[in-house]
Amino acid sequence: xxxxxxxxFLAVADELHFGRAAERLHMxxxxxxxxxxxxxxxxxxxxxxxTTRRVLLTAAGEAFLxxxxxxxxxxxxxxxxxxxxxxxEGGLLRLGFVDSAAFxxxxxxxxxxxxxxxxVQHDLQIMSSSSQLDALRTGKIDVGISRTAGxxxxxxxxTFRVEDLYxxxxxxxxxxxxxxxxxxxxxxxxxxxxxxxxxxxLHEQLQALFQRAGKSYEPVIEATEYTTILGLVASGEGxxxxxxxxxxxxxxxxxxxxxxxxGAEMSMFLNHRADESLRVVAQARDLITELFS
Numbered sequence: 001x002x003x004x005x006x007x008x009f010l011a012v013a014d015e016l017h018f019g020r021a022a023e024r025l026h027m028x029x030x031x032x033x034x035x036x037x038x039x040x041x042x043x044x045x046x047x048x049x050x051t052t053r054r055v056l057l058t059a060a061g062e063a064f065l066x067x068x069x070x071x072x073x074x075x076x077x078x079x080x081x082x083x084x085x086x087x088x089e090g091g092l093l094r095l096g097f098v099d100s101a102a103f104x105x106x107x108x109x110x111x112x113x114x115x116x117x118x119x120v121q122h123d124l125q126i127m128s129s130s131s132q133l134d135a136l137r138t139g140k141i142d143v144g145i146s147r148t149a150g151x152x153x154x155x156x157x158x159t160f161r162v163e164d165l166y167x168x169x170x171x172x173x174x175x176x177x178x179x180x181x182x183x184x185x186x187x188x189x190x191x192x193x194x195x196x197x198x199x200x201x202l203h204e205q206l207q208a209l210f211q212r213a214g215k216s217y218e219p220v221i222e223a224t225e226y227t228t229i230l231g232l233v234a235s236g237e238g239x240x241x242x243x244x245x246x247x248x249x250x251x252x253x254x255x256x257x258x259x260x261x262x263g264a265e266m267s268m269f270l271n272h273r274a275d276e277s278l279r280v281v282a283q284a285r286d287l288i289t290e291l292f293s
Contacts, residue, residue: 001039001042001043001071002038002039002042003071003072003075004035005035005036005038005039005042006039006068006071006072007025007072008021008025008032008035008036008039009036009039009047009064009068010065010068010069010072011024011025012032012036012048012055013057013061013065013068016054016055016056016057017055018032018033018036018050018055036048043060043064045058045060046058046060046061047060047061047064048061073138073139074139077139080092080278081277081278090119090120091119091120091121091278091279091280092120092121092122092123092280093120093121093122093123093142093143093278093280093281093284094122094123094125094140094141094142094143095122095123095124095125095141095142095143095144095145095284096124096125096126096127096131096132096135096141096143096144096145096146097124097125097126097127097132097144097145097146098126098127098128098129098132098145098146098147098199098268099126099194099224099225099226100147100226100242100243100245100246100268101145101245101268102126102226103226103245103246103247103248103249104244104245104246104248105145105161105245105268105288105292106124106145108291108292109284109287109288109291110122112287112291113283113284113287116283116287117280117283120280120283125141127141127144128198128199129144129146129147129148129199129201130148130200132144132145132146132148132271133146133148133150133155133271136150136155136271136272136273137154137155137273142272142273142276142278142280142281143270143271143272143281143284143285144269144270144271144272145268145269145270145288146268146269146270146271147199147201147202147266147267147268147269148201148269149267149269149271150269150271153274154273154274154275155271155272155273155274156271156272156273156274156276157269157270157271158269158270158271158285158288158289159267159268159269160268160269160270160288160289160292160293161245161267161268161292161293162265162266162267162268163243163244163245163265163266163267163268164243164244164258164259164264164265165209165241165242165243165244165258165259165264165265165266166241166242166243166244166246166247166256166257166258166259167181167186167239167240167241167256167257167258167259168229168230168233168239168240168241168242168246168254168255168256169233169239169254169255169256169257170233170234170235170236170237170238170239170253170254171234171236171253171254172236173239173255175239175255175257176255177255178257179257179258180257180258180259180260181257181258181259181260182213182259182260182261183209183210183213183215183259183261183264184213184214184215186239187239188210188215188216188217188218189220190220190237190238190239191217191218191219191220191238191239191240191241192219192220192221192222192223192229192232192233192237192238192239192240193206193217193219193221193222193223193229193240193241194222194223194224194226194229195222195223195224196222198224202266203217205266206241209261209263209264212261212262212263213261219238220238221237221238226242226246226249227249229242230242230246230249230251230254231251233251233254234251234252234253234254241259242256243266243268245268268292270284270285270288270289272285
């Protein structure tokens with residue numbers, strides 16, 4: 001089977017429009033249509049229903065689509081492995097990371113990695129922990145910096161950082177001048193939290209922490225980025241809980257107060273596929289362990 005024709009098939013399947021797929025592939029439409037017909041001849045079935053108004057996948061096309069994606073992903077991975085071996089220190093590392101890693105972990109890691117391996121390029125994506133595990137399994141990323149450890153044999157996990165948790169308090173909060181405080185000292189009815197849909201494990205961990213202190217954790221506002229959360233804290237909308245690494249971001253008027261309760265800490269994990277052979281992945285794992293463990 002011609003791999004390039006499989007790539008053409010995926011473009012048409014994504015766009016469901018031959019004209020748009022041809023533009024995306026930087027080619028004319030008639031040659032694209034011809035290549036799809038040749039692919040249909042190779043597989044022996046019709047993959048698309050075409051009319052003057054629309055293009056749809058046939059049942060055979062729907063069945064072929066996930067297999068075609070796997071074939072192309074595997075071929076791309078093989079090409080990257082060979083490129084790495086040819087260039088020695090080159091290649092591409094696709095890395096997903098949680099939002100809380102953006103403030104300290106990622107800047108330190110990227111600076112150190114580029115100093116040691118300047119020819120390696122990074123494709124960086126902010127992703128939730130659960131999305132990272134899915135992306136590792138489907139081959140969309142090579143490394144995930146996550147709040148959730150892999151729970152199956154196909155994912156290899158390294159715990160590289162355990163962070164204390166801090167209250168982020170606004171300018172009028174009575175805890176402003178404190179260095180440490182307990183959950184018992186705060187108004188739990190004015191919490192600002194990270195979106196539980198993106199990080200259910202974080203929400204559950206904070207709920208358990210509050211329950212042990214005899215309080216409930218139900219944020220009145222939830223946001224998807226810590227920059228937004230801390231902006232709300234700075235404007236006096238409430239109090240947030242953040243891991244240590246986020247404290248490098250210091251909006252005016254925000255003070256960080258360490259939570260003194262037992263168990264007020266959070267782990268960070270590096271995940272990669274257990275059968276991963278890319279040297280750039282091993283280099284990333286070893287460097288992050290060296291920097292933060």
